[in-house]
Amino acid sequence: MDQSRKQNAGGLSRRRFMGSTAGGALVVALAASGLPGRARAAEPLKVAGIYTVPVEQQWVSRIHKAATAAEARGDVEYVFSENVSNTDYARVMREYAEQGYQLIIGEVFAVEQEAREVAAEYPDIAFLMGSSFKHDDALGNFAVFDNYIxxxxxxxxxxxxxxxxxxxxxxxxxxxxxxxxxxxxxxxxxxxxxxxxxxxxxxxxxxxxxxxxxxxxxxxxxxxxxxxxxxxxxxxxxxxxxxxxxxxxxxxxxxxxxxxxxxxxxxxHFEPTLDKAIAEVQAGMFKAADYGVYSFMRExxxxxxxxxxxxxxxxxxxxxxxxxxxxxxxxxxxxxxxxxxxxxxx
The missing domain is CATH 3.40.50.2300 (Response regulator)
Structure with missing residues (x-):
């Protein structure tokens, strides 16, 4: 995976990420219990960004800024790939999913169908993607956003x-x-x-x-x-x-x-959008939704x-x-x- 800013910290397989050990079972149990995310999030949430343009580009820079701010707070561990071609996008999604990233963010305007197909393969991983289309309740781990400014x-x-x-x-x-x-x-x-x-x-x-x-x-x-x-x-x-x-x-x-x-x-300001997603994942409550409202001025x-x-x-x-x-x-x-x-x- 081409990643000019950071190297992947993971290397975990999806099987190991979900966990067949007692520790993995405990994570699943806590998620099911609906306990507050902070109570069970001993480690920062693993977040990966996938961008088709440089992170300096206006739109993507706002996502990147919010993610780096969350990392500075200690809420997430953040890595990203930029300049990912449309033809490679699904592959990069799968690579991050296989490495155990819990929240994957990006923009799928040109790869809507492929991105949703990948998300369906990893139902236990949260995907928050910039999209021109709405969420599908049948794909419960795929939420969408857009800059409604x-x-x-x-x-x-x-x-x-x-x-x-x-x-x-x-x-x-x-x-x-x-x-x-x-x-x-x-x-x-x-x-x-x-x-x-x-x-x-x-x-x-x-x-x-x-x-x-x-x-x-x-x-x-x-x-x-x-x-x-x-x-x-x-x-x-x-x-x-x-x-x-x-x-x-x-x-x-x-x-x-x-x-x-x-x-x-x-x-x-992408911070309200991302912070809401982080909280939902940590609480075990992330679901298909339209996060566009968090770009409104009143939010x-x-x-x-x-x-x-x-x-x-x-x-x-x-x-x-x-x-x-x-x-x-x-x-x-x-x-x-x-x-x-x-x-x-x-």
Missing amino acids: QDASYLSGIIAGSMTETANIGMVGGFPIPEVNRLMHAFMAGAREMNPDITFQVSFIGSWFDPPKAKETAYAMIENGADMLYAERFGVSDAAQEKGVLAIGNVIDTQADYPDTVVASAIW GGCSLAPLGTFEGKVPQAALDLVEERRAQILAGDFTVEINDEEPKSS
Whole structure:
């Protein structure tokens, strides 16, 4: 297994992991008893991450950050594989399962069927996977998640709508799948709160990690009048910086790298999602479920990054609306629409 950051600490076989010894029987008995996980988790939970892109990539970086934080707390023992091809994904899943990892996390958007087939082979191992589809109660050890950060994306759209002077916003995404589409729609809805006449240029580059292609796509949008860009992919903010236009970040805050370019960012916090799964596994209560809700703002799963270098530069009317909507979202009085349909240019 190609693992550039850590070597597998295990080497346990699935048979040995499940245990035919008295110790193994005790673990099974405690799980069945429903005792609190901390009472029976003498050792950190063994967690493995499987990623099809580098851990520096925006989306995966948030999963990786949460896992390393859990490891720093002593809750888990964490290893991972990055740049795993779609054709190798099922094999890597099996290898980690055979080595005794108790919770396997990752993203299976391109390998849904194969990943679920592997999970069915290891019913005593918990799988928590980024997916465009819902969980299946018949596959009780396979839970799904996605970055439902539409709340923060909507708020970032309000700021974008107040800052564009041409009322022309360019949006560059990876693929038109639900987890991208819903964020773009939320952003667009927020922007229209400030100016209902804003037009949008929407394009997808067909890759999760191709900064040069994203940059070229952004260049074309700027040439076509966009003075604000939605940077769903790496490379977009580079184009904005070079051409002297503004950008809104997604999933991570890159303002430190683009202090005069990135106005605001919708941040994904994966910690609530992962911590819930860790607790469920430790308690012997993990089951098929949709963990997407833990990305909602009211669950602490997303936020709007601080304005930082743009403090004092965003119109007060936009800031007032952001605070009003944020309070309403947290109180449950305002719901950002979840629209998974592919967004189109105006």
